[in-house]
Amino acid sequence: MKTSELFDVTGLATIVTGAASGIGYAYTEAMADNGARVALFDIDRAGLDAAVAKIRSRGGEARGTAVDVTDRAALRAAIDDTARAFGRLDVLFANAGIDSPPGFLSMTGERTVDGAFENVSDERWDKVIATNFTSVFTSIRAAVPHMKKNPQGGRIIVTTSVSALRSEAVVGMPYMPAKAGAAHLVRQAALELAKFNILVNAIAPGPFITNIAGGHLRNPETVKAFARAVPFHRLASTDEIQGAALFLASPASTYVTGAQIIVDGGTMLGNWD
Numbered sequence: 001m002k003t004s005e006l007f008d009v010t011g012l013a014t015i016v017t018g019a020a021s022g023i024g025y026a027y028t029e030a031m032a033d034n035g036a037r038v039a040l041f042d043i044d045r046a047g048l049d050a051a052v053a054k055i056r057s058r059g060g061e062a063r064g065t066a067v068d069v070t071d072r073a074a075l076r077a078a079i080d081d082t083a084r085a086f087g088r089l090d091v092l093f094a095n096a097g098i099d100s101p102p103g104f105l106s107m108t109g110e111r112t113v114d115g116a117f118e119n120v121s122d123e124r125w126d127k128v129i130a131t132n133f134t135s136v137f138t139s140i141r142a143a144v145p146h147m148k149k150n151p152q153g154g155r156i157i158v159t160t161s162v163s164a165l166r167s168e169a170v171v172g173m174p175y176m177p178a179k180a181g182a183a184h185l186v187r188q189a190a191l192e193l194a195k196f197n198i199l200v201n202a203i204a205p206g207p208f209i210t211n212i213a214g215g216h217l218r219n220p221e222t223v224k225a226f227a228r229a230v231p232f233h234r235l236a237s238t239d240e241i242q243g244a245a246l247f248l249a250s251p252a253s254t255y256v257t258g259a260q261i262i263v264d265g266g267t268m269l270g271n272w273d
């Protein structure tokens with residue numbers, strides 16, 4: 001098969017949550033630039049409008065929906081409306097997520113008060129679990145009935161993190177169990193949905209320069225600390241996630257399900273040289 005056919009996503013009806021910024025926007029752009037029809041979901045209405053305009057200016061077919069992924073009823077309604085507008089649903093990127101600062105260590109290695117286990121508030125725990133874990137469940141639950149109607153099935157791609165696979169000192173505590181939960185949910189959904197040719201996979205990014213946590217991954221001190229843990233000694237730019245996204249949404253991955261593709265510049269290798 002030619003590369004152009006292997007990675008063909010032309011016409012695929014695609015939803016991306018958290019699409020106004022960062023990794024979600026990069027997924028959206030990769031799909032739209034290659035002919036998919038994209039629906040951008042985000043809580044940030046201004047960012048959403050700008051992202052939709054940008055996709056359209058590149059010649060893409062895009063629609064935007066302002067929705068909070070922690071609002072279960074609103075999220076389901078938005079997915080149903082989008083599937084109706086497109087006439088189908090082929091691909092879902094469950095990507096929206098937030099950071100959970102501070103970690104128990106500061107960037108310079110001191111213990112923090114707010115990051116200490118006993119000081120993590122119920123509100124902080126609940127918000128991170130709702131946004132980064134429960135929303136993945138509610139997104140998949142709403143998408144599946146639409147994908148089951150497709151004879152060729154569907155694709156579900158969840159953004160996890162290297163934090164799903166290991167513990168972290170400078171990342172706020174609730175983030176790790178939320179992402180690990182999402183990663184295991186991917187495997188469980190993949191097992192059940194294989195019969196319907198709905199392939200469910202995760203992308204686990206390492207440090208990418210985005211607007212997460214108010215853009216703290218753009219702060220030079222943070223960049224320096226994170227880059228030290230990456231064998232490439234740099235953080236990633238969001239276009240470096242697009243290959244994995246296209247792979248998992250296209251015919252290139254017809255025998256891949258329940259997998260987690262790590263895109264981390266080797267961070268999981270544990271290098272600190």
Ligand SMILES: NC(=O)c1ccc[n+]([C@@H]2O[C@H](COP(=O)([O-])OP(=O)(O)OC[C@H]3O[C@@H](n4cnc5c(N)ncnc54)[C@H](O)[C@@H]3O)[C@@H](O)[C@H]2O)c1
Nearest residue numbers: 018020021022023042043068069097161207208210211212
């Ligand atoms: N940047 C990284 O280094 C990194 C590393 C690993 C995993 N991730 C994950 O990647 C995903 C995308 O994050 P990013 O780094 O691109 O951050 P980002 O802040 O640039 O983008 C996240 C988007 O999600 C939206 N969002 C947040 N809460 C929402 C809600 N309740 N409902 C709807 N939309 C909401 C935001 O408005 C924003 O547009 C997240 O799941 C994050 O945990 C990021």
